[in-house]
Amino acid sequence: MQPDDPRRQRILAVVDSIPPGRVATYGQVAGEAGLPGRARLVGRVLGELAGASELPWHRVVSASGRISTRPGAGPQEQGRRLRAEGVPVLHGRLDLRRHLWQAGQD
DNA sequence: TATATGACGACGA
């Protein structure tokens, strides 16, 4: 996946549009990016950011309302950032009903 | 060329 791959560009643009205090699922981001059914691709792209980004990558969670596990301190950091903007995270979980981003509604 | 492995998700049991 090249840095200038249009799919990657669209995915990052969608992530960048998620407002503070709200979260989006991997599948939701994929759909908004014009890549329905490619949730894994979203996770893959975010993984390549490796924190070296200003993008709100922490606002992307799984469809089950959980912070996806991964090696390292990523998950903990994600929970920390979400709580910092008003999204309660308990045991790696949060209430999607309450914080899911309604695309195209800001 | 072939298999394994994921920041995933929908479904059925």
Add this chain to the structure above:
DNA sequence: ATCGTCGCCATAT
């Protein structure tokens, strides 16, 4: 609610 299974597809080996 939890667990397998399967579809998905870019990368790594």
